[in-house]
Amino acid sequence: MQARRVAITGIGLISPWGGDLGDFFERLLAGESGVRHLLTDDLPRPLSTPFVSCQGFEPEVELGKPLAMMMERFAQLGTAAxxxxxAHAGLPRQPEAADAAERDTWGCIWGTALGGLSAHERGSREMWQKGRERLSPLSVVQGMNNAVNAHISIQLGLGGVSSSHTAACASSGIAIGEAFRRVRSGDADxxxxxxxxxxxxxxxxxxxEAMRVMAPGDAQTAPSACRPFSADRAGLVLGEGGAALVLEAxxxxxxRGATIHGEIVGFGASCDRSHLVRPSSAGQVRALRAALADGGLEPSDIGYVNAHGTATAEGDPVEIAALREVFGDGASRLPVSATKSMHGHLLGASGAIEAVVTALALREQAVPPTAHLAGRIDPACEGVDHILQGRRRVPLQAALSNSFAFGGSNAVLALRAPPR
Known part of the structure; x- marks a missing residue:
């Protein structure tokens, strides 16, 4: 079968600001930070750190109480997204006569790094701190890393592949890439x-914290704690969230008259094969070039890169070095931004939220900045066109979304703008 074009017909997101996709993207274009100060009452020592929370998310409202109670929070966020x-794709929740047979081949591929780890941590606390001898009978199903794709497949009647990918910060980038391949190959519509x-x-x-890569900050300084590519960057800021795409032939x-919000045209993956936590520009270069080749794109076709950009001392310069090598003389004119500066580092969900940002940038023909980069750029991160502040309206035809993970796993998605 000839390779098929793959449209993005649905986008879902649980945003730290609440609101819809339009509100989320407008806040990013304005450079608004979702980072706040997290202070807990944990023993033996409270947590006090910059963090991005989806505080307005109400799982029982989004999912209904019976379903929400069966899930750990990562599954609630993912299933709601x-x-x-x-719904954004215009597909009914329950199969109809016209598509009931089709859904036998439709599927779900999800990405998560931590999965239901919180359920296991909570169980350990209840046993060791509270002396409980028995845990909730839901502990196993709440703690499964594949809980999200399982719930989605059950609730939407998807009878095809149902799987999860765990590759640290590249988890959902790889999941999206593999889902793209299944649609393109004809395995699923x-x-x-x-x-x-x-x-x-x-x-x-x-x-x-023990790795010494977390940005410090208190209630006053937390919003600007994450400063990718900045000479004074101090580390990453963790967050939570869920993001989803409906990919369709x-x-x-x-x-069926669906609105097409964009197109995925290429996927590149590689392994650094060198170090567990120290990134390699050579591995990233292979993934970038593979995505371009897979999408039939030249470097000159790319009008924007959503960088992995975690604001760590080692990671940022390596990514920029990889972009400089792939884009050559054109790198200095390549618009680049790291939106983790605003929505935080969602670990396994990073690739998904950043693919959503990239798709929205192509759809709206506007590129968000790297927040808090108004000061001096690290000389090791120079050589590309950093978007410093405020929205930039540019004619965009194609863009890349980078996800580079501990363990050396790299994933790059190539996207095209929707038809005008």
Missing amino acids: AFQAW VMLTGGSDVCQSYGVVRAW WDHAVA
Whole structure:
């Protein structure tokens, strides 16, 4: 079968600001930070760190109480985002006679780094701190990393592949790439894909603190704590969230009159094969070039790169070095921004939320900035066109979304603008 075009017909997102996709993207264009100060009453020592929370998210409202109670928060966020994307695509929740047989091949591929880790941490606390001998019978199903794709497949009647990918910060980038491949190859006409993670469990935050890559900050300084590519950057800021895309064979979408919000045209993946936590520009270059080749694109076709940009001392310069190598003389004219400066680092959900940002940038022909980069750019991160502040309206035909992970896993998605 000839390779098929793959349309984005649905987008869903649980935003730290609440609101809809339009509100989310307008806040990004304005450079508004969703970072706040997280202060807990944990023992033996409270957590006190900059963090991005989806405070307005009400799982029982979004999902209904019976379904919400069966899920850990990462699954609630992911399933709610998936339901939004499904509705945005104009697809009914329950199979209808016209598509009941089709849904036997439709599927869900999800990405998460931590999955239901919080359920296991909570169980350990209840046993060791509270002396309980028995845990909730829901502990296993709440803690499964594949809980999101399982719930989505059940609720939407998707009878095709149902799987989850865990590759640290590249988890949902890889999940989206694999879903794209299934639609393009003809294995499925429709795939629901994305990622979700919740990073504020006590053990997770303490573990990241131990690596000394977390940005400091209090109630006053937290909003500007994450400063990718800046000479004074101090580290990453963790967050939580869920984002989802409905990918659909182009002809299938057109036949049912669906609105097309963009197109995925390429996916590149690689492994650094060198170090668990130190990134390699050579591995990233391979993924970038693979995505371009897969999409039939030249570097000159790319009008924007949503960078992985975590604001760490080692990661940022390596990514810019990879972009300089791939784009050559054109790198200095390549618009680049790191939106983690505003929505935080969602670990396994990062690739999904940043794919959403990239798709919206192409749809709206506007590119968000790297917030808090008005000062001096690190000389090691120079050589590209950093978007410093305020929205930039530019004619965009194609863009890249980068996800580079501990373990050396790299994923790059290539997207095109929707038809005008």
